[in-house]
Amino acid sequence: MDVGRMFGEVAPPLWSGGPAPGGFYSFPGTNNKQHETKTHTMYPSTSGTSVVGLVYDGGVMLGADTLGSYGSLARFRNVERTFKVTDKAVLTCSGDIADYQFIREVIEQKVRDDEISGFTPVLNAGALHCWLTRVLYNRRSRFDPLWLECVVAGFKDDKPFLGYVDKIGTAFEAQEVASGFGMHMAIPMIREAREKKGNLTRDDARKLLVDCLKVLYYRDCRAHFKYQVADVTAEGVKIENDLNLKPDTSWSIANFVRGYE
Amino acid sequence: MEDSGDIHTGFQFTNFARNEKMVSRGFPMPVCRKTGTTIAGVVFKDGVVLGADTRATEGDIVADKNCSKIHYLQPNMYCCGAGTAADLEMTTQLMAGQLELHRLNTGRQVPVIAANSMFKQMLFRYQGHIGAALVLGGVDKYGSHIYSIHPHGSTDRLPYTTMGSGSLAAMTVFEERWHPDMELDEAKQLVRDAIAGGVFNDLGSGSNIDLCIITKDGANMLRPYDVANVKGQRVGKYEYKRGVTEVLTKKVRPIEIVSETVRPIPGEDMDTA
Numbered sequence: 001m002d003v004g005r006m007f008g009e010v011a012p013p014l015w016s017g018g019p020a021p022g023g024f025y026s027f028p029g030t031n032n033k034q035h036e037t038k039t040h041t042m043y044p045s046t047s048g049t050s051v052v053g054l055v056y057d058g059g060v061m062l063g064a065d066t067l068g069s070y071g072s073l074a075r076f077r078n079v080e081r082t083f084k085v086t087d088k089a090v091l092t093c094s095g096d097i098a099d100y101q102f103i104r105e106v107i108e109q110k111v112r113d114d115e116i117s118g119f120t121p122v123l124n125a126g127a128l129h130c131w132l133t134r135v136l137y138n139r140r141s142r143f144d145p146l147w148l149e150c151v152v153a154g155f156k157d158d159k160p161f162l163g164y165v166d167k168i169g170t171a172f173e174a175q176e177v178a179s180g181f182g183m184h185m186a187i188p189m190i191r192e193a194r195e196k197k198g199n200l201t202r203d204d205a206r207k208l209l210v211d212c213l214k215v216l217y218y219r220d221c222r223a224h225f226k227y228q229v230a231d232v233t234a235e236g237v238k239i240e241n242d243l244n245l246k247p248d249t250s251w252s253i254a255n256f257v258r259g260y261e
Numbered sequence: 262m263e264d265s266g267d268i269h270t271g272f273q274f275t276n277f278a279r280n281e282k283m284v285s286r287g288f289p290m291p292v293c294r295k296t297g298t299t300i301a302g303v304v305f306k307d308g309v310v311l312g313a314d315t316r317a318t319e320g321d322i323v324a325d326k327n328c329s330k331i332h333y334l335q336p337n338m339y340c341c342g343a344g345t346a347a348d349l350e351m352t353t354q355l356m357a358g359q360l361e362l363h364r365l366n367t368g369r370q371v372p373v374i375a376a377n378s379m380f381k382q383m384l385f386r387y388q389g390h391i392g393a394a395l396v397l398g399g400v401d402k403y404g405s406h407i408y409s410i411h412p413h414g415s416t417d418r419l420p421y422t423t424m425g426s427g428s429l430a431a432m433t434v435f436e437e438r439w440h441p442d443m444e445l446d447e448a449k450q451l452v453r454d455a456i457a458g459g460v461f462n463d464l465g466s467g468s469n470i471d472l473c474i475i476t477k478d479g480a481n482m483l484r485p486y487d488v489a490n491v492k493g494q495r496v497g498k499y500e501y502k503r504g505v506t507e508v509l510t511k512k513v514r515p516i517e518i519v520s521e522t523v524r525p526i527p528g529e530d531m532d533t534a
Contacts, residue, residue, distance in 0.1 A: 181429075188430035188462040189437070192454070215436045219429070256304075256420040256441065261377055261408070 297465020427459025
């Protein structure tokens with residue numbers, strides 16, 4: 001063993017010209033150092049944009065478009081980002097689609113395990129929100145986050161519940177919740193409507209939600225006109241797919257714009 | 262005219278390297294006063310309505326609770342400003358002067374597009390270092406116009422526009438409710454609601470809402486149009502009433518003047534430090 005090289009390299013090669021144990025073979029001519037530590041991706045690849053949710057008189061409603069963007073490319077135009085967890089909880093995620101699909105499978109298995117073992121209380125929205133917070137916070141503490149902004153909607157103790165969980169573990173409950181651009185554009189709209197009207201009925205909530213998604217389609221570069229709406233009431237969960245808001249958009253402002261000065 | 266080689270116009274960047282070094286050694290750079298803002302403008306049937314909030318921030322502190330963000334340019338045009346407060350004040354005052362000279366030179370009302378061109382040419386020349394984002398609005402013989410001008414010098418002519426940190430909240434109101442040929446009251450309510458969206462949902466905007474209505478008959482500045490945030494009344498008085506503290510003893514000792522001397526001090530220059 002060459003003492004002089006003990007501190008300079010990881011381990012002396014077992015055979016000449018080959019890699020150290022656990023290392024990769026370095027091809028002659030390349031000068032990029034092979035990393036031995038695992039590097040976790042810290043950026044989303046295929047991502048979903050805003051989610052909007054609001055509590056109304058008698059339930060919770062969630063809306064999200066069905067676009068999976070690949071950077072600035074509108075790559076997958078029918079990604080269903082909303083999924084029914086149980087009769088009492090619905091989860092919609094924005095952020096990395098791969099991380100959403102992963103967490104969805106974990107949650108689905110969790111629900112199956114509960115059913116199999118005869119654990120009767122069905123997973124409610126509050127419990128799901130709490131569990132998701134812990135998972136996401138722990139992942140971020142290990143510098144390996146699930147790049148998600150989740151909106152959990154449903155019922156907790158017979159009361160409508162709406163919560164938000166972030167990739168860094170920020171979690172809160174509110175009467176109106178949105179992720180991404182929705183936070184800046186949809187939340188002011190919902191707050192204004194609530195101030196004007198007080199109690200929102202299901203029809204009010206539906207109209208407001210679609211208006212929010214429409215304004216987001218106007219002003220968010222990564223939004224799309226195809227969307228889903230999830231409605232959770234005491235009776236259960238109803239998810240509507242393949243909705244289209246393009247016919248309701250108005251582009252007549254184009255008549256008033258000529259050049260830039 | 263003698264050209265002194267030492268005079269430089271425009272921004273100087275010679276201290277850039279020194280400043281970077283100072284920051285890396287922990288020197289806290291002073292924050293500039295910004296008008297993290299919500300400003301908006303719409304075109305309605307008879308003219309334009311401009312609106313603005315009244316909060317000026319210095320980092321996370323509210324520097325001015327009631328500053329005026331709608332600046333006078335000409336009797337037929339006003340300009341709302343978002344960005345660095347000093348840049349806005351100086352730029353709009355400079356432009357107001359230039360526009361007045363233009364009016365005197367040509368002998369006629371200045372068209373709004375002239376102000377737009379002057380702003381964009383100046384801001385482009387400074388390549389974005391002047392942090393002024395403006396909503397320019399006015400009425401001239403060619404009609405009613407709203408322009409949005411960005412710090413790098415790009416402009417847009419639109420029927421409705423918003424700028425500033427609260428612009429997204431304000432824009433949602435416009436996207437929902439703007440339509441062509443609105444009446445004055447509807448337009449005022451629309452702009453008020455848009456600015457209120459910014460005031461209540463954006464932390465960089467706050468306090469009151471100012472409006473300015475410009476028609477072919479002139480401009481009407483409504484400041485404040487809506488005092489949206491009223492300071493609360495203090496509920497309790499926390500001072501102790503007289504007589505609560507018991508006086509046990511009282512001793513009065515007059516100051517005795519033992520001696521008096523007068524020493525004249527020679528005149529000093531005023532300390533202007």
